[in-house]
Amino acid sequence: MGDPVGMSLAHTLASGMGGMRAAGDLVARMQMTRGMRLSEAKEYVAGRLGVSTLDLVDPVVMHDVRAELGLGRITVQELTYADQPYAIEAKFRISEVLDIPINSVERFAARAGLGAPRVSAAGGAAG
Amino acid sequence: MDDRILTRMGDGSLVETTRAQLRADIEDGTQQAVRRAKVPPLEQGELDHLEDIFCSNARFTGVDLGDEVILSYDGSGNADLGSRMTEMLAYQTHQGADMLELWHIDYSYKAIKTILSFEAHEMKMSQLNLTVPMQYGAMPDLGRYSKPDGPIPNWSELMPLGRIEEARAAQLEAGEMATHDMLFVADGMVEAGTDGLDFDTAGAAGDGDFLATLNAVEKIRAKHPHVGIEIGMASEFVLGMHGELEYRGERLAGMWPHQQVKAVAAAGGTIFGPAVNVNTRKSVAWNVSRACTLVKRCCEESTIPVHMNVGMGVGGVPMTAYPPVDAVSRVSKALVDVTRMDGL
Numbered sequence: 001m002g003d004p005v006g007m008s009l010a011h012t013l014a015s016g017m018g019g020m021r022a023a024g025d026l027v028a029r030m031q032m033t034r035g036m037r038l039s040e041a042k043e044y045v046a047g048r049l050g051v052s053t054l055d056l057v058d059p060v061v062m063h064d065v066r067a068e069l070g071l072g073r074i075t076v077q078e079l080t081y082a083d084q085p086y087a088i089e090a091k092f093r094i095s096e097v098l099d100i101p102i103n104s105v106e107r108f109a110a111r112a113g114l115g116a117p118r119v120s121a122a123g124g125a126a127g
Numbered sequence: 128m129d130d131r132i133l134t135r136m137g138d139g140s141l142v143e144t145t146r147a148q149l150r151a152d153i154e155d156g157t158q159q160a161v162r163r164a165k166v167p168p169l170e171q172g173e174l175d176h177l178e179d180i181f182c183s184n185a186r187f188t189g190v191d192l193g194d195e196v197i198l199s200y201d202g203s204g205n206a207d208l209g210s211r212m213t214e215m216l217a218y219q220t221h222q223g224a225d226m227l228e229l230w231h232i233d234y235s236y237k238a239i240k241t242i243l244s245f246e247a248h249e250m251k252m253s254q255l256n257l258t259v260p261m262q263y264g265a266m267p268d269l270g271r272y273s274k275p276d277g278p279i280p281n282w283s284e285l286m287p288l289g290r291i292e293e294a295r296a297a298q299l300e301a302g303e304m305a306t307h308d309m310l311f312v313a314d315g316m317v318e319a320g321t322d323g324l325d326f327d328t329a330g331a332a333g334d335g336d337f338l339a340t341l342n343a344v345e346k347i348r349a350k351h352p353h354v355g356i357e358i359g360m361a362s363e364f365v366l367g368m369h370g371e372l373e374y375r376g377e378r379l380a381g382m383w384p385h386q387q388v389k390a391v392a393a394a395g396g397t398i399f400g401p402a403v404n405v406n407t408r409k410s411v412a413w414n415v416s417r418a419c420t421l422v423k424r425c426c427e428e429s430t431i432p433v434h435m436n437v438g439m440g441v442g443g444v445p446m447t448a449y450p451p452v453d454a455v456s457r458v459s460k461a462l463v464d465v466t467r468m469d470g471l
Contacts, residue, residue, distance in 0.1 A: 001201070016223055017197055028226045038432060074220050088256075103321060108255070
C-alpha cells in the first residue's frame with residue numbers, strides 16, 4: 001500500500017465505504033465471492049440488513065445495526081464490546097445474515113465439530 | 128492574479144498553472160487515450176467535471192455521499208508494526224479497509240510455493256482474528272521461471288538472437304510451471320480459510336504471463352466455486368512478448384482494459400483491476416483524464432466489479448513514495464465520478 005496517509009487513508013476518506021466502521025466489508029464480500037457489481041452488491045446487503053443503501057456508508061446508523069445483528073464493531077479505547085461478537089464470531093453471524101458461506105467460518109465449524117457446512121440460497125458452499 | 132491554481136505533476140511536484148492550461152491538459156489527456164486505445168473520448172460534461180475538480184484550490188476532496196466504492200487494499204500493511212496480523216488489524220480498525228490482503232515481501236507465487244506452510248498458517252490465524260474479508264496476494268511473475276532465476280531458457284536473451292520459436296516455446300513451458308504454482312498456493316490458502324486470491328501485476332512479463340494467470344484462474348474457479356479471485360494488471364495494455372497467444376479465441380497481445388476484463392471474467396475472476404501508467408512529465412489532471420478515458424469503456428462493458436489500481440505511479444496517482452493527499456483525493460474522486468467504477 002505504501003505511505004498509509006498518502007495512499008490508504010487518502011482513498012478511504014475520499015471515496016471508501018469505511019470497512020466495518022459502516023458496511024464496506026459486507027458489500028466487499030458480495031463483490032469478492034459473488035462477482036456482484038457495486039450497485040447490485042449495495043442493494044443486496046441493504047436488503048439483507050433492512051436499511052437503505054445510503055445507510056451502508058453511515059457509521060452512526062451502522063454502529064447500531066451491526067450491534068443488533070452481531071456483525072462485529074470496531075473497538076476503540078473506551079468501547080471494546082468484549083461481550084459481543086467479533087472476528088470469527090462475527091463472521092458466523094455475517095454468513096447467516098448475508099446468506100453466503102464464508103470459507104473461514106466453514107473451516108472453523110468443520111474442524112471444531114460444529115456441524116455440516118452451510119448451504120446458501122445465494123449459491124453453494126464456500127471455497 | 129485570480130486565475131493562478133496550484134496543481135501537481137505526475138512526479139508529485141507542486142506547480143502553479145491556470146484554468147486554461149489545466150483545461151488544455153484535460154482535453155489532451157483524453158485525446159491521447161483515444162489515439163492509443165481506440166476508445167471514445169470523455170464527453171464535454173465529464174471534461175467540465177474534471178476541470179472543476181482540478182481547478183479547486185481545496186486541500187482535499189471526495190465523492191458525494193452515497194457514491195462511495197469498495198477499496199480492496201492490495202498489499203495491506205506497512206511492515207512497521209511488528210507482525211503481519213497486527214498490520215491487518217490496524218488496516219481493519221484504523222484505516223477503514225473494506226478488504227485486506229495478506230502478502231509476503233517476496234511477492235511471487237513461485238516464491239510462496241516454497242513457504243506455503245508458513246504463509247497458510249498466517250492466513251489461518253489472521254482469519255480467526257479478523258472480521259473484514261481478507262485475500263492472499265502475489266504476482267504470477269513469469270520472468271522468475273527463466274534463467275538465471277529459473278530452469279527455462281531466457282526468452283529475452285533468445286529473441287535478440289533471432290531464435291523466436293525457441294523464445295516462444297520457452298514462454299509456454301514457463302507458463303505451465305507458473306499455472307501449476309498458482310494453483311498449488313491457491314489450494315493451500317483455500318484450505319487455510321482465505322476469502323480470495325489476488326493475482327497482482329498480471330501480464331508483467333507479457334502475454335505469456337497473462338495467459339498463465341488466466342489458465343490458473345480457470346482451474347481455481349472450477350475447483351473452488353465461491354472463492355474470490357482478483358486479477359490486477361501490470362500495465363495498460365498487454366505486451367506481446369510471445370505475440371501469438373490467444374485465450375478463448377482472442378489474441379492477448381495488445382489487449383486494452385475493456386478487452387482484458389472480458390478475458391478475466393471468462394476465466395472466472397470476480398474482480399478486475401485495470402492499471403494505467405503515469406507520465407511523470409505531465410500534470411495529474413492530464414494523467415487522470417487519460418486514465419478515465421482508458422477505463423471508462425471497461426467499466427461500462429464489464430460484468431464483474433472493476434477496481435482500478437491507484438497506487439504510486441498508477442491510475443493518475445503521482446509517482447512518488449509519499450503521494451500528496453490533495454492529488455490522491457482528486458484522483459480518487461475523478462475516477463469514481465467519471466467512470467462509475469466499483470472500487471479502487
